Amino acid sequence: MIFGPSQPLDPSVYLSLAFLFGIAAQFRAMDGYTFLRSVLVAFERRVGILFAVAIATFLFSPLVLNDVVIIVLTPVIVRYARHHSVDPVPLIVAEVTMTNVSSSLTPIGNPQNILLWTASGITFERFVAGTWQLVFLSAGLTVLALLPLARRLGRPRELPAGIVSGYPLLYLALVVIATLAADLTGLPPYAPLGVAFVLGCAFNVSRLGQVRREFDVRALLVLYVFVSAATLASVALSSSLAPSVVPVARGDQPYSGLFFGVVSNVISNVPATQLVLNTVQVGPQVAPKLAVEAGFAGNLGPIASFANLLAIQIARGAGVSVRRLLAMQVVVGVVSFLPALI
Secondary structure (H helix, E strand, O other), X not given: XXXXXXXXXXXXXXXXXXXXXXXXXHHHHOOHHHHHHHHHHHHHHHHXXXXXXXXXXXXXXXXXXXXXXXXXXXXXXXXXXXXXXOOHHHHHHHHHHHHHHHOXXXXXXXXXXXXXXXXXXXXHHHHHHHHHHHHHHHHHHHHHHHHHHHHHHOOOOOOOOOOOOXXXXXXXHHHHHHHHHHHHHOOOOHHHHHHHHHHHHHHOOOOHHHHHHHOXXXXXXXXXXXXXXXXXXXXXXXXXXXXXXXXXXXXXXXXXXXHHHHHHHHHOHHHHHHHHHOOEOOOOOOHHHHHHHHHHHOOOOOOOOHHHHHHHHHHHHOOOOHHHHHHHHHHHHHHHHXXXXX
C-alpha cells in the first residue's frame, strides 16, 4: 500500500471545484429555478409532491452540484407546503436523502466525487459503472422508506405550470458531453469542467453579471478550508492514521462503509474523503465505491454533508421544525445508507 499522494495540495483539485461551482452559477443564472420547478409540476400531477421531489432530485443531482439542487428546490418545497397546508418536513427529507444518494452516481455530482475522480485517474464511464447499481439500490430502499410519509400527505395537488426555457437542460447535456469527450482524449478532470463553464457563458452572454452574483464564493472558500485542513491533518498524522485508512483504500467491507459513516458525521463527507486520499493512494477500482460510501453517509446526520447544512439553514429560516426534520432524516437516512455496507 502506497501512503500519501505526490502532491498533497493538488492545485487541480481546487481548480476543478471552482469550475464546478461556476457551472452551478451558470445553471442558476439561466433560470434553473424555473426549470426545476417545471419538472416538479410534470411529476407532481402523476405521483404526488413527495415523489415528484424525490424524482426531480434524483434526476438532476448527478448533473449539477447537489448543493445547488438544495438551494433551488428547498424554497419551492416550503412555498408549496404553505400554500397547500401540508407538512414540509417529509418533502425536505425526500429531497436531502435523494440528493445525497443520486449525486454519488457521477464524478460531477458532488465535491467528494471530484476529489476521488481527480486522485484516482478513473474515467467518467468507469466511475458511473462502479456506482450505478448501489445508487439505484439505495434509491429503491429510500422510496420504500418514504411510502408511509407519502400517504400522510394525501392526494396530489397540482402546481401551476408556466412557460419554461429549455436552455438549462441543454446546458446540462453539454456538460456531460464535454466531460465524456475529455475522457476519451485523456484530459484531466478540470479541463472538461472549464470547457463546460465557458460554454455556459454562451447561454448567459447577456447575464454575466447574474452569473457573478450566483457564484457562491463563500461556500467555495469554506469548502477549500475543509479540504485544506483535512489535507494538512492527514499529512501530519499519516503514520497514525494509516492503520485505520488502509482497509478503506482496499475497499474492505463492512469496515470501509462504517468508516465513512462515522468519520463523515464527525467532520463531514468531503473532509473525510480528503483525509483518506491524503493518507493512502486510492485506485480507480475502489474510487467509485468510496464515492458511494461518502455520499450515502451524508444522510446519517446534520453535518455529514454540506447539502444537509444548507437544507437545515433554509428550513430554519422558513420556520420549519428542525428537530422533526433531523429525526425523520435519520430514520430514512439509515435505510438509504445500508447499500454502502455491501
